[in-house]
Amino acid sequence: MDEIDQRLVSILRHDGRSSISNLAVELGLSRATVRARLERLEADGTIIGYTVVLRADAVFMPVRGLTMVEVEGRVVDRVIDALVGFPEIGAIHTTNGRWDLVIEFSAQSLTDLDTVLRRVRLVPGITASETTLLLATPRSTRARL
Incomplete structure (x- = not known):
């Protein structure tokens, strides 16, 4: 994972329901780039799912x-x-x-x-x-x- 992937994962840890558009704006990247990074992180097993986190x-x-x-x-x-x-x-x-x-x-x-x-x-x-x-x-x- 590079620095952008780490930032992406950090944002998702705070809000796993964040839209691709919101992620793109926050990261300063295109929606296509964010989608490709998410797909890669999911495909290689770095991201294994999205869930609700309870205290x-x-x-x-x-x-x-x-x-x-x-x-x-x-x-x-x-x-x-x-x-x-x-x-x-x-x-x-x-x-x-x-x-x-x-x-x-x-x-x-x-x-x-x-x-x-x-x-x-x-x-x-x-x-x-x-x-x-x-x-x-x-x-x-x-x-x-």
């Missing part, structure tokens, strides 16, 4: 947290495949250090969280986990609002 603590499931997971041997891909089916899991990250995976989750209540964590611990290949609850999100770089 993290305003989501429908108010209990949020991170679970660090240790996986035995070389079955990380199998564990990830199993975890993808959990609707409470918003993101799965591979990492280095003590933990193999970091899972972002949300649940409706602490009781629901307990149920989810029990199911996660039963996934074959998971040997240990540690969970931290998120209390508030005073700043999030995801939305960049």
Whole structure:
């Protein structure tokens, strides 16, 4: 991504519904150029979609947290495949250090969280986990609002 692509993505992060015409004016480019850049960024997988971004603590499931997971041997891909089916899991990250995976989750209540964590611990290949609850999100770089 060059500087113009970075500016384009930054504008879209603030307003993913901005029209091609508005983007062109803001970038000082023609509509055709902006459209071509967007198409290229979408085709190469840099932009994978457009969505509504909610404040993290305003989501429908108010209990949020991170679970660090240790996986035995070389079955990380199998564990990830199993975890993808959990609707409470918003993101799965591979990492280095003590933990193999970091899972972002949300649940409706602490009781629901307990149920989810029990199911996660039963996934074959998971040997240990540690969970931290998120209390508030005073700043999030995801939305960049």
